[in-house]
Amino acid sequence: MWTVPKPRYRSDASAEEEEVTVNIGGVRVVLFGDVLMRYPESRLAELATCSTQNSELISSLCDDFDPSRNEFYFDRDPDAFKCIVDVYYFDEIHIKNGICPICFVKEMEFWKIDQSVLDECCKSYLSEKEEELTEIANKVKVILEDMDVDRCVTRTQRCQRFMWRLMEKPDSSLPARIVAIASFLSILVSAVVMCVSTIPELQVTNVEGKQVENPTLEGIETACMLWFTAEFALRLASSPNKLRFVLSFMNIIDFMAIMPFYVVLSLTCLGTSSMMELVNVQQAVQALRIMRIARIFKLARHSSGLQTLTYALKRSLKELGLLLMYMGVGIFVFSALAYTMEQSHPETLFRSIPQSFWWAIITMTTVGYGDIYPKTTLGKCNAAVSFLCGVIAIALPIHPIINNFVVFYNKQKVLETAAKHEVELMELKSSREGQKVKKQQEQIVFYTGKKGL
Structure with a gap:
């Protein structure tokens, strides 16, 4: 049992003694009525205002009620309920680690708490999970469409679906794999x-x-x-x-x-x-x-690795943009410095700042063809600083890009496994329903024949 602490302020003296005791999945919680009334449309606020004599209203709000202990019973997740209670004190909810965000949204709907009270970080996490569920649903839809080739109405549709699987789904059959190879x-x-x-x-x-x-x-x-x-x-x-x-x-x-x-x-x-x-x-x-x-x-088209790399680069556009911006600024600065420092040398190779852009590019990218190079001491120092800055600029975004690639690759594997598992569950459920219908039909035939005898 745990008791939510009393608030420092009280609306009135009568509400101070009003307590609501709920039992959430075996965990007994004591709440205060004036706190619950901060969200009057919530389920807990309705419990605080309803009469214990109205059994119909109580049965619609909770799973069970013990009049002797004045305790309401709910067959819900107690860990999720601890997050729900926070809204009455802090006006926002954080989803704790280990709680499924989709299930938590259902808990919020049960307790009649609007999703707008979710913190911004939790909203982004929830939207990410919803996108994953959408991707799983799309993958399941594709798998079910591939399994429904024989259910097409006309022969033309069956041939079209067969040809589509042959040309687009290498894993669907041996001929499709041969065509892909x-x-x-x-x-x-x-x-x-x-x-x-x-x-x-x-x-x-x-x-x-x-x-x-x-x-x-x-x-x-x-x-x-x-x-x-x-x-x-x-x-x-x-x-x-x-x-x-x-x-x-x-x-x-x-x-x-x-x-x-x-x-x-x-x-x-x-x-x-x-x-x-x-x-x-x-x-x-x-x-x-x-x-x-x-x-x-x-x-x-035939390489999942290249597709994953493409998606990873798309997710890393921000890092790549920062790299290009940093390199652009460095190229402009170091080419201008190189042009200025090399003007004192009679055999300078830096004829103009735009021409020096080529030298700055190949220097900061550590290519260094050697067709243009500084001849003065200050120019060489400027070149040393430029390629050191280039190495740092190139090395910084490597880790985020690799991390995006690994995360996206693992995510796709998990989604594919989840989609296949979902299809297996659907097939198992349909087979059980078929067996149940068949068993009922056998019982009807048995009792019908027994009645005829």
Whole structure:
């Protein structure tokens, strides 16, 4: 048993002796009526004002009532109730460690306490947990949609859902895993071919005497692009939401990786020779060929690690912004100092402050190409301070970024496990209900047959 301390101020003498005794999960608590009336719409305030003779009202407010001891019984969590009582004294509530915030919100709803009294730190913690529950619900929805392939109404819908799982869910079946591996290998082969085709020894000379790509490598690249095209078309055709598919960032990258191939092919095969001799057209073709590097980003579709790294960088935008701001200020200051200190040397390499930006960048990032370097003593001291500041600036945000990566990665693993556990519980519940219905049907058949005899 524990008793909430009496407040230092009292509203009146009659309320001072008014006590409300409640039993919360086996813990007996003595409260004072005038304190409870600070929130008159709460359940405890209603208990303090209700008459003990009104059994119907008391039964609606508590689980049980002992008239001999004038004690109200509640089958609730006593630890959560200790946090609830704080609102009557401090006008705010803090969620203690070890208490589920979602369950605590339900406790607040039971005791008729508004969520606005939660402290700001607890509100942010609660919103984070609600986001996690939303993510779990979305993952459960995706898993249930994958399990309902056979429940589709028409044959076309079943084929569409099967193709979507085949192209988008590598863990759904063995053929889907084979398709994912084939797509992954195609991306690697295409990237290797793009790099190898630039080696002069492997290039061939055409009729006009110009170096062009090897026909064998062009054939391999064409086969990879045909695979990418077929994969993109099948995914688009089987997508349940075409608009969301088209606006997805990764799908835009896939389209950008495919589109240059067909544009270049149309310019080279359908365009006239006079048109291809134009400088602007040649530059456009070269730019489109360079855009082929976008296909390497397709690896992120098949790598959960790259996806986690991308999300971690998004969550670390504040730290990265501080790093860029610090580096920008340092580059401006040290380049201006270097330009000023090196003007006394006759063979100075610092011709202007904007030109000195390049030196400051490669110095603060500890690259140091050596194409521009100070020659005076003060300039060398300035360079030493600049790369020391650069090392400190780069090292500071590393820990928060790594911590965000680890936290997000572990969080995703926990959410996936929770979603699978939720699906297993739903299946177990449905199987138990099915067994219960089957047992009831067997009993009906048994009693019906016995009655017929």
